[in-house]
Amino acid sequence: AQSVTQPDIHITVSEGASLELRCNYSYGATPYLFWYVQSPGQGLQLLLKYFSGDTLVQGIKGFEAEFKRSQSSFNLRKPSVHWSDAAEYFCAVGARNAGNMLTFGGGTRLMVKP
């Protein structure tokens, strides 16, 4: 079965600084990978996804993520963080032979200092 680890429970960055949120997965083949964002008390919004092809994926709100097979990682990056980016971020993995099921990481809460 697949699994996802987000090693950082909380991260604090200054506004304007760069951001990298880590995601490591465990799966025997090439997975489907997703990043979602959740504002307090809200549902999840899709930021970006990787299914195949170019390993650098662009998403909404200026986010990007890079799939690195050798490191089993799919880290989320943003060059300059805005105060409105403060939220919780979830990485998820889907297995190619498991229907449409997703396994989610525990989430990383991002705080932005002014």
Added chain:
Amino acid sequence: DGGITQSPKYLFRKEGQNVTLSCEQNLNHDAMYWYRQDPGQGLRLIYYSQIVNDFQKGDIAEGYSVSREKKESFPLTVTSAQKNPTAFYLCASSPSRTGGIKTQYFGPGTRLLVL
């Protein structure tokens, strides 16, 4: 406006009471899902349905029940057998499962509290 609606936003349950959370989608998606979210634990799958009149248990189905009588609707009942129901409940939907994995889209959630 296409999307997923969940109601109510907040729900209070008394001991021994069953409560039902509503989830409706107008995206014409075949598949629907219910997740439970607890702090620091990410999302855990309760039930899912790939097609009308069919559904399967997820990882934490005990104490919950669902129905899928219409494509647009997938209500979740939290029964009195669920001893720790306080959580944030999220409903999601995705297009047909055929042809490979499809993106799941989420509703705004319902927060369930026990009185």
